[in-house]
Amino acid sequence: MATAQSLRFQDEPQVDPHRESSGIDWATVALPDAWADRIDWTHLPDLKRVARTLLGRAHRPVQLPADLPGRELIPKYVLQEFHNLPNGNYSKSFSRGYAQGFDRVMLGSLTQGRQRVAAALRGAQCALDLGCGAGRQAAALRDAGVADVWGLDPSPYLLQYAARAHERINWIQGVAENTGLADGQFDAVAVCFVFHEIPPHYLRRALLELARITRPGARLAVLEPSPVQWQQGYRWLWRHYGWRGLYFRALAQRAHEPFADAWHRQDFTALLAEVGFTVREEETSCPFRFFLAERTQ
Template sequence: MTTEHSIDPVTPDWANLSLASTWADEINFTRPRGWLQFARSILGKPQPVQLAPDDPLRAGIPKYALQEFHNLPNGNYSHRISRGYITGFDRMMLGHMARQRRVMAQQLADCDAVLDVGTGGGKLAAALVDAGVKDVWGVDVSPYMLKHAATDFPAVNFYQAAAERLPFCEQRFDAVTVCFLFHEMPPKYIAKALAEIDRVLRPGGRLLVAEPSARQLGPIPWRLLMRRAGWRHVYFKRMAARVHEPFIKAWHGLDKQALFAQAGFCLDEHNDRVPINYYSLKKHSLPATAVVG
């Protein structure tokens, strides 16, 4: 007998899946030369990601994602550097991401099935499980990130997939979460991803989106500098100006509410504060306008 979930993709055995080491894994941090190599990568011009051309998992990675986002050596494609990024990102965000994940998970605690798109290290997917969601999936383009996520959070189903090519049937999920992903995608792929999210969501399903706030790039009023929040603003402004985010200006330039409305979503809640711009949306019962491009 065919069940609703029988056509879900088969998740890899991440624990036993062998991923090739990349050049970033060969950096020798026990020698000064290794640290110099690391510093040159962090401070220098970002380079294209290097992966073995015959790596079967490469086919699941869109071309726009093969970049050294955040100035990471070889981007999100290494065993060691990607593990360090998962740990270090929360610290660099001064606890804001952990709080945001808890908020999003609690808002979806009554859902049965939730998909986390761009799951990275899987922390938001794990928060959903902790909130009581029984059926949680996380997808990402980096198999290295997914292997770490599956090791840390075995209760979640992790699968390699791009946001614009979700491997699930129509109306599969009650809700979808997207956390710090859209600003790393070219606009035409964001539109395609939203069309895919609309497809896999049930009527009335929820879409929660957290992305960097454009406010952190703007001028800081002097009166704000006298407050604690002002110094946090300075910190995030400097960090945002330093990290390599090739598509973030395009993301900030989009009319977000028009983008979401065209994809078939209505806005329930919007909270834009440094460093996070947060949207809580609901899928319309009527079909979304077809996305072109």
């Protein structure tokens, strides 16, 4: 089986994959304002720029403040205005709005989705929430009885929100393909709405990284957007899922997800098998696709 260290890409930050945690207290660290935090809401050009992004009519590369902690750890593919957010998840104001509003946009369905992931990993001793965002999946793991929970995300702004909202969780900055965590550290990993935001070659590296940081027998629970609302037409969705199917179809079409099409075209079960994970459970509905896999090699 290939090793995580054997794959390198030109725009990947050259960081020691076994680096220790920076020790940053994300709840209290002072984060710099991004341009999106300095918007003048009375200035017409600012309003036009924000409106064009929110409506999905224009997307620009994310601009990181020069003094942002861990700036060197963030690869270029992450620096996009995902979900039509001005400056993506790299500002205090819009990251906070995303953290507070995303569950509403998903009609509350993610609460049940996170609970399903947590239930699948119940009994684990040490679990990672990969791409933890605002920290709700990590909190669900903690509430399910996992004693040692870690949350990893590239955005300092989301990490700060998560650290302030949820206690007794270890928060660390990193990306899926370069976590900086120890070999065999985890016996469970949760991935909630992350893999569809990773380009295919980085996804393969991320899975190799998961194989590195998990123990034999470790469980991997993955919740991602379903291909159903991405690929099926409105008539089919109305017939099978009613108005919710139409809603999630419209949402999939409007949200900026540059790698989602590639994600839906991949054979994820085969990719997992390549790095030593065997799928034990899979379900596709609307709006989610769920996988439960075990590291068998």
